[in-house]
Amino acid sequence: MEKGVFIVLEGLDGCGKSTQAKLLYEWLKKEGYNALITAEPTRNEIGRCIRKILSGKKRYNPKTLSYLFISDRHEHLEKEIKPALDNKKIVICERYYHSTIAYQAAQGIDMEYLIELNSFAMDPEIKPDLVIFLDVKPDIAASRTSTGEIFENEKFLRGVRENYLRLDNLTRIDGNRPIEEVFSDMKKVVSVLL
Numbered sequence: 001m002e003k004g005v006f007i008v009l010e011g012l013d014g015c016g017k018s019t020q021a022k023l024l025y026e027w028l029k030k031e032g033y034n035a036l037i038t039a040e041p042t043r044n045e046i047g048r049c050i051r052k053i054l055s056g057k058k059r060y061n062p063k064t065l066s067y068l069f070i071s072d073r074h075e076h077l078e079k080e081i082k083p084a085l086d087n088k089k090i091v092i093c094e095r096y097y098h099s100t101i102a103y104q105a106a107q108g109i110d111m112e113y114l115i116e117l118n119s120f121a122m123d124p125e126i127k128p129d130l131v132i133f134l135d136v137k138p139d140i141a142a143s144r145t146s147t148g149e150i151f152e153n154e155k156f157l158r159g160v161r162e163n164y165l166r167l168d169n170l171t172r173i174d175g176n177r178p179i180e181e182v183f184s185d186m187k188k189v190v191s192v193l194l
């Protein structure tokens with residue numbers, strides 16, 4: 001591998017992406033690869049601020065939230081993702097710009113505007129090699145969530161799913177199945193990159 005591999009996992013709250021990301025990480029390590037598992041929102045100051053807003057105690061304008069997600073992403077890209085790729089690691093990232101497009105568009109922000117806004121935080125040289133969309137029915141996804149964050153409701157998640165399905169270059173995996181079956185498909189699509 002000359003450069004690292006950048007894998008993004010996307011999906012609704014409750015789609016099982018954290019479980020699949022961990023399984024993927026462990027499997028890659030066992031196969032002898034150097035991998036990094038990371039997520040957005042991050043654990044840094046901006047990410048923590050976002051988590052507070054997601055808890056719903058105070059209402060924030062969706063545009064403000066978009067700017068925060070994008071700022072968090074910019075720091076994440078520069079400080080964690082890029083260095084890991086430069087070190088030839090396989091980066092497994094839970095959520096990336098597709099989340100901003102799918103979720104903040106579901107909050108009523110124009111999709112084209114969000115795409116353009118994201119492009120300011122992006123490095124055109126760094127594109128995900130694979131974006132997996134773990135597709136789960138919104139009612140199942142909502143029933144699996146329990147943190148009480150603001151986006152965890154079936155009606156909203158239905159809109160988010162529709163937005164995801166409008167995006168190009170997503171590899172869809174049916175996440176409504178048992179964990180092992182989903183992971184078997186994950187391994188198949190990731191193996192192509194290795």
Ligand code: TMP
Nearest residue numbers: 013040041069095096099100103104151
């Ligand atoms: P998580 O539950 O996967 O950790 O993600 C936190 C929540 O933040 C989830 O409801 C999706 C939402 N989100 C956005 O609305 N926009 C974004 O850009 C990102 C990264 C997450």
